[in-house]
Amino acid sequence: MRNGFSCFVLGLVLCVCGCVCPSSGEGETKPVSIALYAYVPDRAVFEKAISEAWSKKHPRISVVFMEWDPYVGEPPEDADVFVYDASRYAILRERNLLARFPDSAIERREDFFKGALNAVSDREKDGNGQAVYGLPQMICSSFLITRKEDARFESVRTLDALEKLVPKADPLKAEPSSPDAVVAACVYPEDLFYLYWHALQAFAEPAGDGSAVLSGEDGEGAKAAIAALRRLVSLCGEAQMKAAPENASAYFRMRYLADGKAAAFIGYPESLNDVAQAEQYRIMPFSYGQAASPYFYINAAGVRAGLSEKRASLAFELAAVSTCDEVMTAVCSAPGANGSPQYLLPGRHSTLRTLAGKWPGYARLREIVEAEEENETGIRAFRGDRRFEALREALVPALNAAVFPATTETAIAE
Secondary structure (H helix, E strand, O other): OHHHHHHHHHHHHHHHHHHHOOOOOOOOOOOEEEEOOOOOOOHHHHHHHHHHHHHHHOOOOOEEEEOOOOOOOOOOOOOOEEEEEHHHHHHHHHOOOEOOOOHHHOOOHHHEOHHHHHHOEEEOOOOOOEEEOOEEEEEEOOEEEEEOOOHHHOOOOEHHHHHOOOOOOOOOOOOOOOOOOEEEOOOOOOOHHHHHHHHHOOOOEEOOOOOEEOOOOOOHHHHHHHHHHHHHHHHHOHHHHHOOOOOOOOOOOHHHHHOOOOOEEEEOHHHHHHOOOHHHEEEEEOEOOOOOOOEEEEEEEEEEOOOOHHHHHHHHHHHHHHOOHHHHHHHHHOOOOOOOOOOOEEOEHHHHHHHHOOOHHHHHHHHHHHHHHOOOOOOEEEOOOOOHHHHHHHHHHHHHHHHOOHHHHHHHHO
16 A cells, blocks of 8 residues: 555656656647658658657657548648648648748758749748748659660650650550560559659640649640550550559569569659669659650648647647658668668758769669759649649549540450
8 A cells, every 4th residue: 555655646746747847848748640641662661760750859749640642632630740742732722721831940941852842832922932831751753764784775765765666565465565565653543643644744834933734634735645645555555554463552563674574664763662673773754745854743741720839830840850851861761672772752952862872773863853953943843733633533534535445445355
């Protein structure tokens, strides 16, 4: 009883002291929450790196990681921070879901790629300064990946140039038709819209800030994008583009290149995480149009608008931690099952510089990104307008009919 009473008293004292003057200087211990971008090789490495960095700053406040699809609907209501794609910037701003970052919450602003920061920012009404509504965590683009030993692809950067080097595929074969085949990152049918989105950038009208504006369904740009995708289908083969193992990632066709079953892969740099010895591959920017300058897609950590002042302060800090050099270097360096790093592209110069010093693949990616960053507005980034939300759902059935010939569809079914 005496020991129990002593423990009760001690616990009461600690509780009171913790409420009045906690050892970490924090009175609020409610966890802070973040919904991460899900389409990465290994989300667990993000959670680990963020948790470790956050605990150094706030050992008494834990981080809760939440699930969400950044391309569908709104972020979870109880997510203080959420990593969103800039394609949905306009709709999230229109729904008043994004809080503006105070200048004090943006650490080393100049270290972010300016084009990436532009994609999640607006000019203030008086034309002075930049209103920022997210911190770029990652950038991405569609690249052409080939084996370095294959000299045919040394300067290929466009669909036109690629078509001159490789044969058309057998539309009925579910795997590459020959060792000279082209394969593309596509998990059918959900990725069909994103292939269209990628192709559209080559024909989209640039906005004043260097970003691209999504064209309407019936515009000339849209028609050109459809035509480009039909040409891609002729190279890859309809059956092969639609075939996918159960629970396939967007990267699985990179293995066809690694196994010698294909000669070229069109997709994301993180696909290199799926293979061993990533340094043996050539990485080139890729365009579906004549211009070989790529568009980049931005994932940024946003803070929910309307949080209390204290809660918002923690959220801005967590967003900064999730995009800081320490965290992103740890994330991008983490090896996959085959030993290659994640090959995600960070939103900061400093992180990409560090990675480039360790891996040849990252050195090549840095070369491409830094060259594009030299443009007046920085890397060209895609930011969807308000029609993006409606187009995404409405276009998929129409795209399927437009991109894949009906005769081939029938033959596959038979």
